[in-house]
Amino acid sequence: MxxxxxxxxxxxxxxxxxxxxxxxxxxxxxxxxxxxxxxxxxxxxxxxxxxxxxxxxxxxxxxxxxxxxxxxxxxxxxxxxxxxxxxxxxxxxxxxxxxxxxxxxxxxxxxxxxxxxxxxxxxxxxxxxxxxxxxxxxxxxxxxxxxxxxxxxxxxxxxxxxxxxxxxxxxxxxxxxxxxxxxxxxxxxxxxxxxxxxxxxxxxxxxxxxxxxxxxxxxxxxxxxxxxxxxxxxxxxxxxxxxxxxLFENTDPAPTRESILDKYRDYVAEQILKGERIKNLTRHVIGLFQGQAGARHYRQLLSAAVPKDKNNIKFLDDIIESITTHTPQIEKK
Ligand SMILES: Cc1cc2nc3c(=O)[nH]c(=O)nc-3n(C[C@H](O)[C@H](O)[C@H](O)COP(=O)(O)O)c2cc1C
Structure with a gap:
C-alpha cells in the first residue's frame, strides 16, 4: 500500500x-x-x-x-x-x-x-x-x-x-x-x-x-x-x-487582499515575459474583492479586453493603482 x-x-x-x-x-x-x-x-x-x-x-x-x-x-x-x-x-x-x-x-x-x-x-x-x-x-x-x-x-x-x-x-x-x-x-x-x-x-x-x-x-x-x-x-x-x-496550526498573520495581489502581480510579470497572455493570468483574480465596496469596478477593469499591444504588466499595475488610489472604498486591510 x-x-x-x-x-x-x-x-x-x-x-x-x-x-x-x-x-x-x-x-x-x-x-x-x-x-x-x-x-x-x-x-x-x-x-x-x-x-x-x-x-x-x-x-x-x-x-x-x-x-x-x-x-x-x-x-x-x-x-x-x-x-x-x-x-x-x-x-x-x-x-x-x-x-x-x-x-x-x-x-x-x-x-x-x-x-x-x-x-x-x-x-x-x-x-x-x-x-x-x-x-x-x-x-x-x-x-x-x-x-x-x-x-x-x-x-x-x-x-x-x-x-x-x-x-x-x-x-x-x-x-x-x-x-x-x-x-x-x-x-x-x-x-x-x-x-x-x-x-x-x-x-x-x-x-x-x-x-x-x-x-x-x-x-x-x-x-x-x-x-x-x-x-x-x-x-x-x-x-x-x-x-x-x-484549519492548520499557522500563527502568522493571514494575508491581506493587497499582499496577495502584490505577490500575484510579480508572478504575472514573470509569466508575461515567458509569453503568456495577461488575460489568462488576470481572469483568475476577478473574485478577489468579491463582497467588497468597489468590487464591481475592479471586476470590470479586470474583465476589459486587452489589445495585443497592451499585453504587458502595465495593464495590471494600472488596475492595482486604481484600486489603491482611486477606489479608496475598497477595504485595505
Ligand atoms: C467549472 C467547474 C469545473 C469542474 N471540473 C471538474 C473536473 O475537472 N474534475 C472533477 O472531478 N470535478 C470537477 N468539478 C467539480 C468540482 O471538483 C466539485 O466537485 C464541485 O464543484 C462541488 O464542490 P463545490 O460545491 O465546493 O463547488 C468542476 C466544477 C466546476 C464548477
Whole structure:
C-alpha cells in the first residue's frame, strides 16, 4: 500500500477551465497547506497531446495532485508514471464527472457502476507508481444511490489499493442534467459521507460539495479527514485567507487582499515575459474583492479586453493603482 502522508484537511477541487497552474499559484498565496488539484486531464490528451502544457506547474504548488480521466488501466498507469516523473505528489482518478463527453469516453461518474474496472485501474496504477492513488467520486449515480452501493464501491476499490477518497456528497444524474445542474440539483447528503468514514475508519475521507466558509469546513473535520472546496475558491477566494490559521496550526498573520495581489502581480510579470497572455493570468483574480465596496469596478477593469499591444504588466499595475488610489472604498486591510 502507498504511503500517504499528505495533510488533506483542505484541498482545492479540480475544475476544468479554472484550476490551471496560474490559478493554483494564486491559491497557494492564500493557503500554504491546501492540496491543489489540476483540471481533469484525459489519458488520451496526456499520451497524444501537448503533454508539457498539461503537466507544467510551479514548485510552490506542492502538494499537488494530477487528476486523470480515463478507464483503460494501462493508459492510466502510463499517465500516472508520467505524472510521477514530473514530481506530482498524487494521482487522482475522476469517477465523478457526469458530462456526456466523458460518458462517451466511458469514464467519469458512469464508472461508479463498474467498480471492478475501477479496481483494475487502481491496481494497475499502484503497480506502476509510488505516489498515492486516490479516487474522487459521488455518493451514487441515477438509481444506484443506496448506502450499500456506495459502501460496495468504496470497499472494492479500497481492496484494490486505494485508501483515500474524495466524495462529492451528492449523486450524479447521468442523463437529463447538465454538469452545472449536477452540481446543484441532486441534494447534498453529508451524513452518507460521514457514515463511510465511520465504517472505514482507516481510510482517508475528504468530503466535498457546497462548502463556502471556514467554520463549516472546520466542523466537518470532526467527522472526516478533509474538506475539498471548488466554486467558492474561484468565486470568493479571499474566504480562504485565514484557512491556515483556522484549519492548520499557522500563527502568522493571514494575508491581506493587497499582499496577495502584490505577490500575484510579480508572478504575472514573470509569466508575461515567458509569453503568456495577461488575460489568462488576470481572469483568475476577478473574485478577489468579491463582497467588497468597489468590487464591481475592479471586476470590470479586470474583465476589459486587452489589445495585443497592451499585453504587458502595465495593464495590471494600472488596475492595482486604481484600486489603491482611486477606489479608496475598497477595504485595505
Ligand atoms: C467549472 C467547474 C469545473 C469542474 N471540473 C471538474 C473536473 O475537472 N474534475 C472533477 O472531478 N470535478 C470537477 N468539478 C467539480 C468540482 O471538483 C466539485 O466537485 C464541485 O464543484 C462541488 O464542490 P463545490 O460545491 O465546493 O463547488 C468542476 C466544477 C466546476 C464548477
Amino acid at each position: 502507498n504511503k500517504n502522508n499528505i495533510d488533506r484537511r483542505l484541498s482545492i477541487a479540480p475544475m476544468m477551465d479554472h484550476t490551471d497552474k496560474h490559478f493554483r499559484y494564486f491559491m497557494r498565496l492564500l493557503s500554504k497547506h491546501a492540496v491543489l488539484y489540476t483540471e481533469m486531464i484525459t489519458t488520451g490528451a496526456l499520451i497524444h497531446g501537448d503533454r508539457q502544457r498539461f503537466l507544467d506547474f510551479n514548485d510552490i504548488e506542492h502538494p499537488i495532485a494530477i487528476q486523470l480521466g480515463g478507464s483503460n488501466p494501462n493508459d492510466l498507469a502510463e499517465c500516472a508514471k508520467i505524472a510521477e516523473n514530473e514530481a506530482y505528489d498524487e494521482v487522482n482518478l475522476n469517477i465523478g464527472c457526469p458530462s456526456d463527453r466523458v460518458q462517451n469516453g466511458q469514464f467519469g461518474a458512469c464508472l461508479m457502476s463498474n467498480k471492478n474496472l475501477v479496481a483494475d485501474c487502481v491496481n494497475k496504477i499502484q503497480d506502476n507508481v509510488k505516489i498515492p492513488v486516490t479516487i474522487k467520486t459521488r455518493i451514487g449515480i441515477d438509481n444506484m444511490d443506496s448506502y450499500d452501493f456506495l459502501y460496495d464501491f468504496i470497499k472494492t476499490t479500497h481492496d484494490a489499493g486505494c485508501d483515500t477518497f474524495i466524495i462529492h456528497a451528492r449523486k450524479a444524474i447521468l442523463s437529463g442534467l447538465t454538469p452545472k445542474e449536477n452540481r446543484a440539483i441532486p441534494p447534498l447528503n453529508y451524513e452518507r459521507v460521514h457514515k463511510i468514514k465511520q465504517d472505514f475508519p482507516n481510510l482517508n475521507i475528504t468530503i466535498n460539495g457546497g462548502f463556502i466558509e471556514l467554520q463549516s469546513i472546520k466542523s466537518q473535520l470532526q467527522h472526516v479527514d478533509g474538506v475539498m472546496v471548488g466554486r467558492v475558491a474561484y468565486q470568493n477566494p479571499f474566504i480562504l485567507a485565514e484557512a491556515d490559521n483556522i
